[in-house]
Amino acid sequence: MENLTVEEALEQLLCHTKEIEETEEVSLLLARGRILAKDEKAEFDNPPFDRSPVDGYACHFEDLSEAKSDTPVCLKVIEEIDAGQYSDREVKLGEAVRIMTGAAIPTGCDCCVRQEDTDYGEDTVKIFKSKKKWQDYCFQGEDFKKDTVLLKKGTKIGFVETGILASMGRAKVLVKRKVKAAVLTTGDEVMTPGQPLLPGKIYNSNQSLLATRLLDFDVELVRIDTIQDEPQKMAEAIKEIAGQVDLIVTTGAVSVGKKDIMHEALRLIGAERIFWRVLMKPGMPTLFSVYHDVPIVSLSGNPFGVAVSVDVLIRPMLHKMTQDETLAIVHKKCVLKNEFSKKIKGRRYVRAFVDETGVMIPCGLHSNGVLATMAGCNCLIDMQEGRPGIHAGEEAEVLLL
CATH class of the missing domain: 3.90.105.10 (Molybdopterin biosynthesis moea protein, domain 2)
Structure with missing residues (x-):
């Protein structure tokens, strides 16, 4: 299958995605x-017992019916119960227990009095305020x-x-158990960050971007590797890791150039090719295949294409695998605060920032190879084909990141 809509591609991706049933105790x-x-x-x-919500005294509410600031009630203090202690004694009329917050209330008491409403007595206590039954009293099982x-x-x-x-x-x-995945990036032109940059080379941003986003989704990354632009090398890497993971994601080498090795690498291992190309920008050359029941999603080598595809295409797969509802894609309608004047020739995802006042498209280049203008963005605007552009004040369909 070729040139699928986003919805058709998602249908195929999810059809070949299995929910993880295995569990573990942690x-x-x-x-x-x-x-x-x-x-x-x-x-x-x-709590497994009735307990006091205050520092003070536990007693019978009947004893306090006449208690006032100028005519306090005087009760005999028979015990002190601190938090963590328990008493089997029954408190009778005319008696009280000194009690601390969280302590178990003994049998016979039906209210607690804050110590601020007493004279803090030790052997006897004067109480200056009446209470209702069960007032300042926390019940077992609350x-x-x-x-x-x-x-x-x-x-x-x-x-x-x-x-x-x-x-x-x-x-x-x-x-x-967590989803286990491998991230395999290609490109003889890319170098690992930290090395001196050689002429004609660029740093491998796709690997870090993709791996970090998968970690955002609580994926366990079993292998992160850069593979030479040779079909046999990629084929060997996939065969080696396939038995250890639930998902393999590759970036680059999916188009039709001399160095686009993914098609041949997948043929070498006998992977089942499900589809190639999705009618979306960025991310159009996405290739999807299955090897020994392990889905392999091969993304474009363009950084922004990777950033879009991991949420639009891979996130729904992880949602199905984990049944984690926080991974469900959320769409909302928002008012656009500025314009995007390019003609929409096909379905396009545009980086943007959304808040309670609307959605704003950042200034600067929006090409597939440009990642810098995505800094601070928290959503993608889903622009449908055929629009001459989109203008401030119009309603936009937003996919939250």
Whole structure:
């Protein structure tokens, strides 16, 4: 298949993408960003006892019905209970216990009094304020009840979810394993950053850009490598890594030039060719194939083409693999704050910045090989074919990055 629309290409990509079923148990503090592999159900009430929300005194509300600032009620203090302590004693009418925030409230008490409303007494305490029944009183199970499903399978673990799991007593948690991927870049003209730049060479920006974006998506990068512009070398690299990963992404060598080796490399290993070329700019020469059930997405060598394709084409694949809803692509309509005057000859994605006031296209070059003007951009404007351009005040379709 050749010259697919973006939607047709996505259909093929997702058709050959499998959800990851394997799970692993990880330490709670290493679970950030991972996807829960099962429902997490509470095994006890939390808190597991009635507790005080204040530093003060626990007692009977009936004893305080006449308490006022000028006519305090005096109660006998029978015990002090600090947080972490527990008392089996029953508090009777006329009695109180000194209690700290978070401490278990003993039997017989039905309210707590802030110490600021007392004389801070030790053996006896004067209370200057009446209370209602159950006032300043936290009940057992106030946070959650036993057998309640607190976090569902498929939930992405963040700092709040980590806190909830900790309150459930979880030291380890069952999660889906990460997507494993390889990034293989081509181009005898590219050099690794940090080396002295030789005449006729450029630095390999695609590798760092692509690898970092995949890390944004919580992908485990099993191999990151630069391969010589020789079909046999690329074929060997793919064969070597295919059994260890769920996805292989390559950049460069997908067009029709003498050094566009990907077509031959994939033929050498007997990969199934699914499609070549997507009707989009940038990223048109994208080549998609499958080798031993491992999808291989071969992207254009243009930096902006890579930046667009990783979100437009690869991100939906990762969404299906992980069922991580934060990877779902979000589109929204926004008012354009400036114009893009080029005629739209085909479907085009334009770098831009969106905020609550609208979407702004950066000044400067927008060619496929230019990456610098994408600095600070947080979205792509999806421009459909046939428009003479787009002007300030018009509505634009935006894809959030």
